[in-house]
């Protein structure tokens with residue numbers, strides 16, 4: 001098959017690099033065309049944020065990303081009155097800006113946010129597609145090009161922080177996971193510049209460490225950490241030191257577990 005040729009300025013050519021695992025790019029575009037909100041599930045550092053950035057650029061849409069945390073309120077998303085030179089001035093939050101501009105609003109780790117966030121998301125994520133701004137008395141109708149994308153990591157879920165069915169069932173959902181080894185090698189090599197043959201053992205090690213999830217480890221090593229490790233090696237750090245700093249220390253604080261991981265790493269990477 002001939003490689004696709006993209007003209008200069010073509011959004012596909014200038015979009016942030018993203019290696020798809022399946023048909024998620026087509027699914028995203030169809031959901032966007034039909035005005036459907038999208039939920040991305042998957043472990044940390046597996047490419048969800050990169051995917052959204054890639055798709056926003058491909059579709060030529062502005063992107064507003066919010067990393068949700070447990071203090072994040074509805075007003076942080078919609079906006080608030082702020083004092084400016086003696087006057088109180090309404091200032092749009094990222095969600096309101098995305099609705100007004102007809103762009104994408106991406107709420108990363110949405111389960112972390114306060115409960116009142118669901119109240120603003122609900123009318124936006126059913127066929128009403130409206131954002132009521134209580135404080136200004138406005139009711140914004142989302143333009144066709146507006147899209148809400150949210151993500152969460154099912155691995156971190158607790159009963160307290162689960163999404164309610166009435167919220168979940170407003171989204172089309174895609175499950176993400178780490179890429180198959182050959183593709184992950186290609187991604188890490190592209191991202192770090194380290195040759196594929198030096199990346200391969202790191203991805204093999206990641207596979208071994210991921211198999212320990214649920215036994216000794218809460219979470220498997222992310223693609224992001226493999227990229228960090230490869231970047232350190234590319235900058236000249238010996239492999240064993242890079243692996244320790246980027247693929248072992250971030251995973252655990254338990255001395256016994258750490259010692260066991262170092263043994264696994266020695267066997268795979270040397």
Ligand SMILES: Nc1ncnc2c1ncn2[C@@H]1O[C@H](COP(=O)(O)OP(=O)(O)OP(=O)(O)O)[C@@H](O)[C@H]1O
Nearest residue numbers: 017018019044045046047048049050191223224227
């Ligand atoms: N499919 C992919 N294509 C290109 N790069 C990828 C891909 N998957 C992972 N990466 C690399 O992994 C890094 C982490 O991915 P990203 O930030 O998208 O993770 P995430 O799933 O959004 O994590 P979190 O839930 O912690 O925000 C990216 O910066 C990129 O270097």
